[in-house]
Amino acid sequence: MPEVGSGGGGLVVQVTGVRWFIPVAAVLEVLRDARIIRVPGGVPAVRGMVNHRGRIITVADAVRALGLPGDSGTGGEVVVVEWQHRRFGVAVDGVVELNSEARTGLAEIDLERIAAAIFA
Secondary structure, X not given: OOEOOOOOOEEEEXXXXXXXXXXXXXXXXXXXXXXXXXXXXXXXXXXXXXXXXXXXXXXXEHHHHHOOOOOOOOOOEEEEEEEOOEEEEEEEOEEEEEEOOOOOOOEEOOHHHHHHHHHO
């Protein structure tokens, strides 16, 4: 997992008790208490679908998509991101803070890996 280096700010989120960094350039919005609709027969990395401003998007289960140890949790918030021309949500346990500067010492969530897991 890449560590945050120099660059812009971002969102600090919590997944399975660990803090992660999502670059602000990729973040479109945070959905609190989003109504995620499960998809029968979907891949394990997909938590479900959610309506984002009239557009149905896939919501990833960050734990399963990244192969992290621990349970998927409740995924109380969904961070809507745009990555390589794809829009999707990442279910996280919570948003900790928004920083205007990059946070050193935090691993950056691998959006490329998550996209590969849910769009494979």
